[in-house]
Amino acid sequence: MLGILGGGQLGRMFTVAAQTMGYRVTVLDPDPHAPAAAFAERHLCAPFDDAAALAELAQCAAVTTEFENVSADAMRFLAKHTTVSPSGDCVAIAQNRIEEKAWIRKAGLQTAPYQVVQSAADISQASAGFLPGILKTATLGYDGKGQIRVHSLAQLHEAFVAHGKVACVLEKMVDLRSEISVIVCRLGNEESHTFDPAENIHENGILAYSIVPARLPQTVLGQARQMAQQLADALDYVGVLAVELFVVGDEQTLVVNEIAPRPHNSGHHTLDACAADQFQQQVRIMCGLPPADTRLLAPACMANILGDVWPEQGGAPDWLPLMADTRAHLHQYGKQNARAGRKMGHFTVLADNADSAFAAAQALHRTL
């Protein structure tokens, strides 16, 4: 029996992978309709810090997580009783931008220029050097939430108040040419592999498309894989780690944006386009098995399906054109209520090259 904290779509795809390999799964999630609950053998429907539920989860042979906002205390408790991956320390780093950026630099890698803003007193003339910038809350941000763009010191003060005066990072806007991500599957020093970097296209702060292979020079992609590996090594990371990078300026320079201590939306193409997918890797590593072949078998483009494409009067989008296309692989997450911006599913198109996979995915997305 394997355990997972969180039963969203990532937990659901993890559950299916684990069961296919012959394991059983216990999911902890307070939502009675959690997407993973439809598949898991056992659904502990309780808050993530519920002592009794955590005690049950601790009975599992190994425990992992599908999201970063788990309390460090819960992770520490579980680690006393069973194998937990990634470690609570790594999850704690990924959930706080201040820690995260410090670790990226400690690993010898670049970030965008930034300044920590923990109180109004931290905002000074020196902050002007980070403008125009983005004031990001240190914790709990996702899909562009918890971010305010600022162009002057006055706006910076206002943004800090608007964030509720919580700890923040002021990050200088970089000259973004493209965004890529690398997923690392690491059990230990000798057993660590990366998937081919994905080129990520965002719309309204939310990932819209991931294109693989990324349409960038091989040297840049090789460097990105190496950087992600270097970061995973520095963290002595065990599990699946997603590393988001910015390609800036001359298109030869890479800076690390942020990390996620789990499978990532930009790795969903691995389900249909790679020898082993990111969820199989998560299962393997938590069980102490070496990560399997990460090879890309065909150029692919993953497209997210958000609640935005659901008709306002109810019902569902017309899936037929997408399902009738033999190049496309549809994955629905079984969520009951479609809301704007909510990730309801995705599909992946396989093609002869990255450009045609992207074009086909865009055309199919327009049919929804």
Ligand code: ADP
């Ligand atoms: P989230 O946790 O919401 O994914 P990110 O820090 O990844 O937060 O930021 C979301 C998006 O905002 C990025 O994917 C990128 O498009 C843009 N962005 C973030 N930081 C910068 C920056 N320093 N310069 C330019 N664009 C940025």
Ligand code: MG
């Ligand atoms: Mg991000």
